[in-house]
Amino acid sequence: MTTVVEVKGLSKHYGRFTAVDDATFSIEENRVYGLLGRNGAGKTTIMNLLTAQAFASSGSIRVFGESPVENANVLDRICFIKESQTYPEEFKPKHVFASAPWFFPNWDAEFADRLVADFRLPLNRRIKKLSRGQLSAVGVIVGLASRAPLTFFDEPYLGLDAVARQIFYDRLLEDVGEHPRTVILSTHLIDEVSKLLEHVILIDEGRIIVDEEADELRGSETTVSGTSAAVDAFIAGREVLSRTGLGGLASVTVGRLDAAGRAAAAAAGLELSTVSLQQLIVRKTNVSEKEFEQSK
């Protein structure tokens, strides 16, 4: 497996504020990554650093084996779509799609046309006059049709309705299947993209707190529910991550269950359910906050 991005000890300070704090991770070729975290956690800053839009305070970044800063060989293979993308004054979507092929050697105009139809994007309307969702569609279409070997989507769906978001997820999944490439998606609609993500990097207050395969992560917690007595008996000696109860019923989240654990739960008449990626992320983020408070 080839590593396309390698980040070591990366930090970015804005004055006294630390946006990214000693981050170390790598990105493997031809996979879909989720860069998750709360607002202001540092997701956009990391993307800005990897695409050389911002400059690192310390640490090293290697993209396709080289520093991306002012490196045309690297940047040629990158497409960065951000929620807040500025467009040239008086541009219309047709101008964006007309110029995109000059910058993206893999641009597929036919695919772009199909996406325009899918998203019902008016090509000849000034970008200023587009709705928020249509504006997002322009970015999404560029991100998909550019087929850049390394594509960044920074919260690309703002204002897109549920149908349009589903179109985006479906087309992305299909197209990376046919034309494998590396995609880094930052989002807080975690459950929606859960199926798409192969690897998850969770960032909180500038620090990377989870860097794991999505499948691993999904199985790492299980919710056990049943009568309080049965649940209490089952969790004895196990680490409890969270607990809710109602009358004589209880629902407890525990860590990874092995086969024996599952069998024991079944025998005790308990119901097992997997914890959604979103719930998991929410809990991990909260935990890190608590630890952070304690360390102060």
Next chain:
Amino acid sequence: MTAIAIPIQTNQTAPRRVLSVTRLHFVNKWQILYLPLLILAFIFLLDLAIWWLILTAQSSTHDRHSAEKGLNFTGSIFYIYVYVLIIAIQAVSRTFPFALGFGVTRRNYYLGTSAAFVGLGVVFSAILTAGSVIENATGGWGIGGHFFTTAYFHDGSWGLRFVIFLLLFLFAMFFGSAAASVFVRWKATGLTVFFGALALLLLGGGALITLNNGWLGFWGWFGEAGSLGVALWSLVPTAVAAIAGYFILQRATPKS
């Protein structure tokens, strides 16, 4: 499903990358070419109408003659320089963040943008020069009007006029792009400081001349240098702006 790997090596060369940025500025031709020319044509027609009204209102030949003298200075052409200045500001402040999202390096962005400015300057200068040649040939459109031939340099070969038009365009564009670079890099605060510093610099220069009783010499220099000389000297601030703009953008981060 067969997996088609994406080729890693691209056939992009440095000149092609620069040219792509230049083309990007011209993709919306309406905004950068047709609209300013259309407005220029409109102003020209307005001026023609005003000249005609003024001249027909004069009863005696003597009045007509003195009115014709007044037509020597319209300054309407100044509009296109202001438009070009605004184009340059918008180009850098809005196209820079866009181009970077398309994976363009700051260096290639700047080179491509500068080429676009020079290209646009050449096109506009050629049009103004052609206008001025016709204006001379037709005796000021038949009524002694001066639109393309301003008082300062209406005698002189068409080549000379072209160079002067172009040098002034280059000044407007690179000054605009330098100011926009300051904005892109340091936002409104930077722009305030920039114009504050510029005002201080001009005031300082003015004070220096005044204290040395140098105004006579200063205006005399304008006369001596001639229109071409002055235009050539504009290359100094143009070059300073162009070089400063390059280095300012080198470390700029497009902000949302």
